Amino acid sequence: MKEKPVKGERRVFMTGNEVCAWAALAADADIMFGYPITPQTDIMQYWTRLAPKYGKKFLQTEDEISAGFTTLGAVIAGKRAFSATTGPGNVLFQEPMSMAEMMRIPVVLIIPMRGGPSTATVIYSQQEVTMTAFGGNGEGFRVVYSTAGHQDLYDYTIKAFNTAWKYRFPTFVLSDGYQGKMRESLTIYDPAERGIEMVKAEPMLGLPGIPGVDRPTRHLRNTYNTEEELYEVVMQIARDFEKAAPEIVEWQDFDTDSEMDVLILAHGVVSRAAQGALPLLKNEGIKAGHFRPITLRPMPEEQMRAAAARANRVVVVESAYGQFLKLVKETLYGMDKPIDAILRPGVGITAEEIVAEIKERR
Amino acid sequence: MAKETIALTPAMPKCWNPDSKPHKFCPGCGHGLTLKMLGQAIDELGIQDKVIFGCDIGCSLLSWDFFNVDSVQTHHGRTTPVITGIKRARPELIGIAYMGDGGGYAIGAQHLVNAATRNEKITAILINNTNYGMTGGQMAPTTLPGQITETTPFGRDPEDSGYPTMGPEMVAAIAREGAYVARGSMANLRQLKRFLKKALENQMEGNGFSFVEVLSSCPTNWRTNAEATWRFVEKDMAEHFPVGEFKVPGKKEEK
Numbered sequence: 001m002k003e004k005p006v007k008g009e010r011r012v013f014m015t016g017n018e019v020c021a022w023a024a025l026a027a028d029a030d031i032m033f034g035y036p037i038t039p040q041t042d043i044m045q046y047w048t049r050l051a052p053k054y055g056k057k058f059l060q061t062e063d064e065i066s067a068g069f070t071t072l073g074a075v076i077a078g079k080r081a082f083s084a085t086t087g088p089g090n091v092l093f094q095e096p097m098s099m100a101e102m103m104r105i106p107v108v109l110i111i112p113m114r115g116g117p118s119t120a121t122v123i124y125s126q127q128e129v130t131m132t133a134f135g136g137n138g139e140g141f142r143v144v145y146s147t148a149g150h151q152d153l154y155d156y157t158i159k160a161f162n163t164a165w166k167y168r169f170p171t172f173v174l175s176d177g178y179q180g181k182m183r184e185s186l187t188i189y190d191p192a193e194r195g196i197e198m199v200k201a202e203p204m205l206g207l208p209g210i211p212g213v214d215r216p217t218r219h220l221r222n223t224y225n226t227e228e229e230l231y232e233v234v235m236q237i238a239r240d241f242e243k244a245a246p247e248i249v250e251w252q253d254f255d256t257d258s259e260m261d262v263l264i265l266a267h268g269v270v271s272r273a274a275q276g277a278l279p280l281l282k283n284e285g286i287k288a289g290h291f292r293p294i295t296l297r298p299m300p301e302e303q304m305r306a307a308a309a310r311a312n313r314v315v316v317v318e319s320a321y322g323q324f325l326k327l328v329k330e331t332l333y334g335m336d337k338p339i340d341a342i343l344r345p346g347v348g349i350t351a352e353e354i355v356a357e358i359k360e361r362r
Numbered sequence: 363m364a365k366e367t368i369a370l371t372p373a374m375p376k377c378w379n380p381d382s383k384p385h386k387f388c389p390g391c392g393h394g395l396t397l398k399m400l401g402q403a404i405d406e407l408g409i410q411d412k413v414i415f416g417c418d419i420g421c422s423l424l425s426w427d428f429f430n431v432d433s434v435q436t437h438h439g440r441t442t443p444v445i446t447g448i449k450r451a452r453p454e455l456i457g458i459a460y461m462g463d464g465g466g467y468a469i470g471a472q473h474l475v476n477a478a479t480r481n482e483k484i485t486a487i488l489i490n491n492t493n494y495g496m497t498g499g500q501m502a503p504t505t506l507p508g509q510i511t512e513t514t515p516f517g518r519d520p521e522d523s524g525y526p527t528m529g530p531e532m533v534a535a536i537a538r539e540g541a542y543v544a545r546g547s548m549a550n551l552r553q554l555k556r557f558l559k560k561a562l563e564n565q566m567e568g569n570g571f572s573f574v575e576v577l578s579s580c581p582t583n584w585r586t587n588a589e590a591t592w593r594f595v596e597k598d599m600a601e602h603f604p605v606g607e608f609k610v611p612g613k614k615e616e617k
């Protein structure tokens with residue numbers, strides 16, 4: 001029996017990137033592939049220090065395209081493999097992630113978002129929502145968790161491995177540069193002791209026996225000859241995605257049970273500003289609630305619509321120029337509800353700023 | 363009658379997948395002959411149950427179900443990293459990355475260079491047919507000076523679009539001790555099989571990166587008849603791309 005990296009439960013105070021490395025260890029990931037890019041690099045650095053102690057591996061590849069494809073290779077061979085990247089690296093990752101989408105290769109990618117477009121900043125943003133949820137030449141058959149703190153990072157990194165391997169969709173953990181670099185306290189734990197069983201990573205190739213003699217040969221492909229052939233494959237993926245969506249969606253709501261003047265919609269770390277804004281707004285005599293989708297893909301549509309139905313108007317708050325806003329508009333389509341937005345591409349947002357904006361726009 | 367049919371059926375390597383035969387390459391294409399030699403090498407080494415065959419995008423993708431060995435068809439240029447990931451995860455498997463010259467020397471050149479530099483214990487086989495076959499005969503990194511292709515309609519001018527990539531020479535220069543590097547040709551199948559076998563054995567012995575470039579025909583895009591095709595492979599290509607071994611662990615190269 002291998003020694004467990006995390007035994008029992010432990011209160012710790014660490015950076016978000018360190019949390020991700022510990023979570024991957026606790027989830028019994030076997031191997032990480034990666035390419036340095038700020039603010040992701042520390043995940044690799046923590047992994048390279050921790051992993052050898054537990055017989056786990058690492059390879060620094062020549063670029064993110066390679067990191068993505070080597071990760072897929074290891075998954076195909078039956079390992080729980082993962083990677084982490086951000087910004088321009090996430091751009092390069094879209095190619096392997098579209099192959100994963102098509103071939104139903106489970107894979108976990110952790111993304112502490114940095115500023116964009118282009119090289120932009122190495123600091124913070126929420127500008128990788130569209131790319132992460134719908135990137136590549138695909139249909140967005142992906143799962144995207146948006147985390148709002150270090151406990152989330154730990155919980156959802158572990159969960160991402162199980163979601164990916166259970167449903168066989170590429171699964172992303174969105175963090176951001178603030179969370180990655182900031183220290184916070186949280187509880188790390190052995191998933192088994194909380195009754196979380198890790199879904200087994202089975203090989204897709206390299207099974208025992210002579211192929212074609214003892215067992216059917218495995219021929220994996222992503223190319224098809226005719227439109228009809230492709231249509232069948234894509235529609236099957238679509239049906240599987242639609243079926244899994246209600247089991248995958250997660251959300252949190254705050255003060256949304258009664259009628260609201262305003263419902264604040266925010267995801268990730270901005271949700272914490274929204275949560276902080278609620279008592280301040282109450283003091284100002286504004287009845288406000290907050291809905292936070294934890295999964296941006298699939299989106300908790302029913303739940304968001306139900307919350308929005310109880311509010312006079314909604315305000316979308318994000319550190320991007322309308323990427324989450326687009327998802328909200330799609331989700332609330334057909335509802336007669338004014339949608340306002342506070343858009344701060346690449347910049348952090350405080351509770352006080354949200355309060356000021358809401359008061360001003362009332 | 364039945365007997366005659368059997369007699370006319372060419373011997374198929376045991377590891378070939380009979381369900382996908384006759385194969386999908388054009389008549390006279392070098393891919394089929396190369397894969398026949400590879401099939402024989404796999405049979406002779408008895409590794410059908412250990413090989414993972416990865417094929418690129420390009421005409422190499424037509425081999426996705428060519429063998430009765432577990433296979434994965436990847437993206438253009440990305441077969442080297444996929445096989446690297448598989449090999450790193452399961453070193454007991456024997457990883458083959460099969461690609462065209464566009465896949466290996468253009469879009470996936472960084473993967474080839476870095477896999478060679480890291481001495482990844484995989485076997486890469488690259489078909490040099492001096493053009494992009496699948497997309498209809500555009501210039502490849504290996505197109506000869508003066509050669510007419512769809513994107514060099516007046517002949518490749520090295521001043522304008524560079525000289526042909528010398529793949530094995532480059533790989534031999536950057537790979538370290540333990541690597542096996544050779545260039546074979548469909549014009550000498552026995553030798554080609556020997557090279558492919560050594561490239562697999564080198565991986566099985568855990569020595570390092572193994573790389574074989576194969577001089578190969580593309581009569582469809584060259585628009586050549588059998589005679590002109592053969593002449594181009596045997597003479598024009600061989601003049602530019604010397605056939606032989608460039609790096610053999612601990613031994614002298616066969617020239």
Ligand SMILES: Cc1ncc(C[n+]2csc(CCOP(=O)(O)OP(=O)(O)O)c2C)c(N)n1
Pocket residue numbers: 419420421422438461462463464465466489491493494495496497502
């Ligand atoms: C990213 C990307 N760019 C371009 C293509 C289009 N494409 C398909 S095959 C090919 C060239 C194949 O040539 P080569 O690698 O020499 O193999 P061959 O067909 O000659 O065997 C190209 C450019 C692609 N599939 N993917």
Ligand code: SF4
Pocket residue numbers: 386387388390391392393421491495496579580581582583
């Ligand atoms: S196009 Fe050229 S390389 Fe492709 S199968 Fe035909 S002859 Fe072979």
